[in-house]
Amino acid sequence: xxxxxxxxxxxxxxxxxxxxxxxxxxxxxxxxxxxxxxxxxxxxxxxxxxxxxxxxxxxxxxxxxxxxxxxxxxxxxxxxxxxxxxxxxxxxxxxxxxxxxxxxxxxxxxxxxxxxxxxxxxxxxxxxxxxxxxxxxxxxxxxxxxxxxxxxxxxxxxxxxxxxxxxxxxxxxxxxxxxxxxxxxxxxxxxxxxxxxxxxxxxxxxxxxxxxxxxxxxxxxxxxxxxxxxxxxxxxxxxxxxxxxxxxxxxxxxx
Amino acid sequence: xxxxxxxxxxxxxxxxxxxxxxxxxxxxxxxxxxxxxxxxxxxxxxxxxxxxxxxxxxxxxxxxxxxxxxxxxxxxxxxxxxxxxxxxxxxxxxxxxxxxxxxxxxxxxxxxxxxxxxxxxxxxxxxxxxxxxxxxxxxxxxxxxxxxxxxxxxxxxxxxxxxxxxxxxxxxxxxxxxxxxxxxxxxxxxxxxxxxxxxxxxxxxxxxxxxxxxxxxxxxxxxxxxxxxxxxxxxxxxxxxxxxxxxxxxxxxxxxxxxxxxxxxxxxxxxxxxxxxxxxxxxxxxxxxxxxxxxxxxxxxxxxxxxxxxxxxxxxxxxx
Amino acid sequence: xxxxxxxxxxxxxxxxxxxxxxxxxxxxxxxxxxxxxxxxxxxxxxxxxxxxxxxxxxxxxxxxxxxxxxxxxxxxxxxxxxxxxxxxxxxxxxxxxxxxxxxxxxxxxxxxxxxxxxxxxxxxxxxxxxxxxxxxxxxxxxxxxxxxxxxxxxxxxxxxxxxxxxxxxxxxxxxxxxxxxxxxxxxxxxxxxxxxxxxxxxxxxxxxxxxxxxxxxxxxxxxxxxxxxxxxxxxxxxxxxxxxxxxxxxxxxxxxxxxxxxxxxxxxxxxxxxxxxxxxxxxxxxxxxxxxxxxxx
Numbered sequence: 033x034x035x036x037x038x039x040x041x042x043x044x045x046x047x048x049x050x051x052x053x054x055x056x057x058x059x060x061x062x063x064x065x066x067x068x069x070x071x072x073x074x075x076x077x078x079x080x081x082x083x084x085x086x087x088x089x090x091x092x093x094x095x096x097x098x099x100x101x102x103x104x105x106x107x108x109x110x111x112x113x114x115x116x117x118x119x120x121x122x123x124x125x126x127x128x129x130x131x132x133x134x135x136x137x138x139x140x141x142x143x144x145x146x147x148x149x150x151x152x153x154x155x156x157x158x159x160x161x162x163x164x165x166x167x168x169x170x171x172x173x174x175x176x177x178x179x180x181x182x183x184x185x186x187x188x189x190x191x192x193x194x195x196x197x198x199x200x201x202x203x204x205x206x207x208x209x210x211x212x213x214x215x216x217x218x219x220x221x222x223x224x225x226x227x228x229x230x231x232x233x234x235x236x237x238x239x240x241x242x243x244x245x246x247x248x249x250x251x252x253x254x255x256x257x258x259x260x261x262x263x264x265x266x267x268x269x270x271x272x273x274x275x276x277x278x279x280x281x282x283x284x285x286x287x
Numbered sequence: 288x289x290x291x292x293x294x295x296x297x298x299x300x301x302x303x304x305x306x307x308x309x310x311x312x313x314x315x316x317x318x319x320x321x322x323x324x325x326x327x328x329x330x331x332x333x334x335x336x337x338x339x340x341x342x343x344x345x346x347x348x349x350x351x352x353x354x355x356x357x358x359x360x361x362x363x364x365x366x367x368x369x370x371x372x373x374x375x376x377x378x379x380x381x382x383x384x385x386x387x388x389x390x391x392x393x394x395x396x397x398x399x400x401x402x403x404x405x406x407x408x409x410x411x412x413x414x415x416x417x418x419x420x421x422x423x424x425x426x427x428x429x430x431x432x433x434x435x436x437x438x439x440x441x442x443x444x445x446x447x448x449x450x451x452x453x454x455x456x457x458x459x460x461x462x463x464x465x466x467x468x469x470x471x472x473x474x475x476x477x478x479x480x481x482x483x484x485x486x487x488x489x490x491x492x493x494x495x496x497x498x499x500x501x502x503x504x505x506x507x508x509x510x511x512x513x514x515x516x517x518x519x520x521x522x523x524x525x526x527x528x529x530x531x532x533x534x535x536x537x538x539x540x541x542x543x544x545x546x547x548x549x550x551x552x553x554x555x556x557x558x559x560x561x562x563x564x565x566x567x568x569x570x571x572x573x574x575x576x577x578x579x580x581x582x583x584x585x586x587x588x589x590x591x592x593x594x595x596x597x598x599x600x601x602x603x604x605x606x607x
Numbered sequence: 608x609x610x611x612x613x614x615x616x617x618x619x620x621x622x623x624x625x626x627x628x629x630x631x632x633x634x635x636x637x638x639x640x641x642x643x644x645x646x647x648x649x650x651x652x653x654x655x656x657x658x659x660x661x662x663x664x665x666x667x668x669x670x671x672x673x674x675x676x677x678x679x680x681x682x683x684x685x686x687x688x689x690x691x692x693x694x695x696x697x698x699x700x701x702x703x704x705x706x707x708x709x710x711x712x713x714x715x716x717x718x719x720x721x722x723x724x725x726x727x728x729x730x731x732x733x734x735x736x737x738x739x740x741x742x743x744x745x746x747x748x749x750x751x752x753x754x755x756x757x758x759x760x761x762x763x764x765x766x767x768x769x770x771x772x773x774x775x776x777x778x779x780x781x782x783x784x785x786x787x788x789x790x791x792x793x794x795x796x797x798x799x800x801x802x803x804x805x806x807x808x809x810x811x812x813x814x815x816x817x818x819x820x821x822x823x824x825x826x827x828x829x830x831x832x833x834x835x836x837x838x839x840x841x842x843x844x845x846x847x848x849x850x851x852x853x854x855x856x857x858x859x860x861x862x863x864x865x866x867x868x869x870x871x872x873x874x875x876x877x878x879x880x881x882x883x884x885x886x887x888x889x890x891x892x893x894x895x896x897x898x899x900x901x902x903x904x
Binding site: 336342344389390392393395396397399400401403404405407408411412414415525529532533536540565566567568569570571572573575576579580583 | 645693696697700701702703704706707708710711712713714715716717718719721722829830833836837840869871872874875878879881882885886889
């Protein structure tokens with residue numbers, strides 16, 4: 033049994049009167065690929081938002097690498113080892129593809145305003161490293177040739193890959209992917225699957241929200257099924273596939 | 288170190304160096320001095336608005352804080368510049384911090400209004416605190432800058448002083464833009480949520496760049512005060528804050544040369560317009576309106592478009 | 608004057624000022640509700656109202672009864688033209704661009720006014736004479752009653768308009784959800800145009816009734832707009848009742864502040880209130896926090 037990298041305990045998130053997440057608890061094993069699936073509105077993106085610090089939960093705790101991260105700000109959580117992509121790509125439209133990924137290196141670098149303004153040699157060395165790492169991760173997603181292009185000018189599919197490269201540049205312990213395959217064709221989805229396997233081989237833990245069941249069943253080690261903010265199933269792909277509750281949720285009850 | 292970004296500023300520095308050999312009239316030199324002083328403010332303001340994506344409609348306040356601080360310290364307390372100027376800059380930075388932390392939590396129109404209110408409050412206080420600031424009559428007899436026995440008392444000397452300072456700060460700003468900090472600022476402009484998710488402490492950076500732009504503005508104010516040797520609240524009213532913002536926008540927000548261009552255009556323009564006397568404000572407003580409606584990317588963007596069209600034209604004619 | 612009479616005096620001064628700020632705030636709210644835009648030229652509509660009224664009734668010599676509606680019409684046309692020329696052509700402008708456009712507009716109006724009417728102050732005769740009325744030991748001018756009365760009339764008319772007429776309801780629909788509104792056949796573009804027209808009309812009214820009390824000059828607009836905006840934000844941007852209540856609060860604050868503390872800083876009081884509101888509760892007294900976050904900024 034691999035060690036636990038992320039542990040969530042009794043997460044509750046409410047929006048006004050609506051309960052989006054209800055007493056959610058789970059453990060994520062280090063180096064695993066966990067898929068979160070469930071019908072629309074089940075709370076998947078809300079869960080990712082809580083984990084990445086976009087907003088705090090009403091109740092519950094999240095522990096990452098032994099550090100409690102519940103309720104901390106996004107930028108702190110990023111520093112502690114979580115990076116994410118967004119359901120609708122939030123790339124930086126005002127920068128180039130490469131610069132977008134370079135922002136991902138922010139938490140791993142330190143040059144502040146003074147060192148930058150005076151271009152001290154330490155800062156310059158750091159710049160070089162940032163650039164090299166960014167190019168490396170761009171290469172991983174296959175966008176190395178687009179490095180100098182304005183990020184807004186590349187096709188949407190590539191923008192999503194750019195987001196992944198940017199999140200990879202954070203070199204997080206846990207990578208949260210929010211529907212990365214949305215709008216991709218079969219070939220592109222297959223490439224994405226291989227990319228995710230490569231990410232796993234680098235030692236990163238991946239948590240992925242997806243609707244594409246082929247992809248999910250293909251790459252996941254574990255699957256968590258959410259419905260109405262509750263965890264209704266948790267297990268290996270084969271178990272989930274044959275789980276009657278899961279089937280009922282997706283296909284409706286038998287008459 | 289890559290050569291490309293260094294060339295333009297190098298050319299510019301040479302042009303600045305040679306300028307007074309071609310332009311000898313004190314009147315034109317003074318215009319250039321003012322362009323330099325305003326370019327200093329717009330350099331910082333552009334960083335705040337164009338790169339970090341914030342708004343400030345009250346930057347005249349920091350200009351005034353710099354000018355008045357140094358003026359009061361050198362006239363009433365007979366302090367030396369070496370002390371009064373750093374104090375003036377620190378005052379601006381401190382006030383920028385106090386105002387910036389709560390204000391920069393706001394966005395869009397709310398932020399614009401908060402900065403506008405702050406600017407106006409400072410303006411009103413400068414007029415009303417007669418004992419400290421001389422009220423509407425301002426402060427006269429401000430000593431000219433001097434280093435040892437060397438006094439900056441002619442247009443040429445002040446020209447070189449102002450532009451030397453500008454060039455140094457320009458290079459530093461350029462360095463900041465092309466660094467981790469510059470990218471962090473731009474990421475805030477691009478998407479605060481994503482920036483935060485990538486580890487950028489959005490609130491911190493907003494305040495930092497606000498403080499930096501305030502210090503630039505205060506430095507301009509100091510240079511102004513010790514050049515004209517007289518300041519009054521009129522030089523830093525709401526209209527001035529608006530002029531500064533429009534300099535940034537007209538020149539080209541988000542482009543490092545935008546501030547300078549805008550300062551140049553909008554300093555020279557009123558000189559032309561003064562010919563029209565009573566029509567000047569009306570024409571200024573119309574030009575501003577038209578420019579911002581049809582050239583929102585500023586003159587820099589317009590020049591880029593013209594340049595690329597020209598290149599295409601040349602390429603096409605070569606291809607034939 | 609006894610302390611009590613002083614207080615009554617300040618009170619009436621306060622609600623006089625407050626009425627003007629309330630009207631400016633209502634103008635802000637109408638455009639904001641329909642478009643999400645803060646119209647920085649709002650103060651200039653007030654100024655133009657005063658100036659044009661002066662011109663028509665004094666220079667041209669029309670009787671006030673005729674000059675009044677003509678002035679409102681003129682300023683309304685100016686407001687509508689401003690919308691057509693400066694706002695309508697813009698495709699999805701950013702907040703900053705919109706701010707600068709309305710700022711530029713205010714400079715154009717100011718410059719035009721300065722050109723036509725110079726830099727001197729102008730005044731109008733009081734509507735019903737200047738014989739002071741004594742109430743509880745304080746003397747107030749009849750114009751004060753005119754101002755308060757006209758504010759009430761404006762508020763009642765707006766309430767009727769927004770609740771009982773098709774156009775008013777259409778504007779409210781646009782404020783809540785422009786996409787849905789256009790889907791049911793409401794022309795959002797027309798609503799935007801009308802909101803500017805209505806705002807400038809109200810601004811003109813404020814300018815006309817105010818000019819007899821204070822002298823009007825070409826650059827009065829900015830400070831009025833600022834204080835009117837304070838009232839709009841304090842009351843909750845977009846909230847009509849809030850605008851009136853907040854306008855009164857600010858007017859009273861200014862009046863008592865000038866009376867008891869110092870008159871040099873009185874203008875800063877309203878601005879200070881604005882800053883405090885923005886820092887503590889930007890949605891204002893009557894606003895809902897969630898709603899204010901939703902508005903597209």
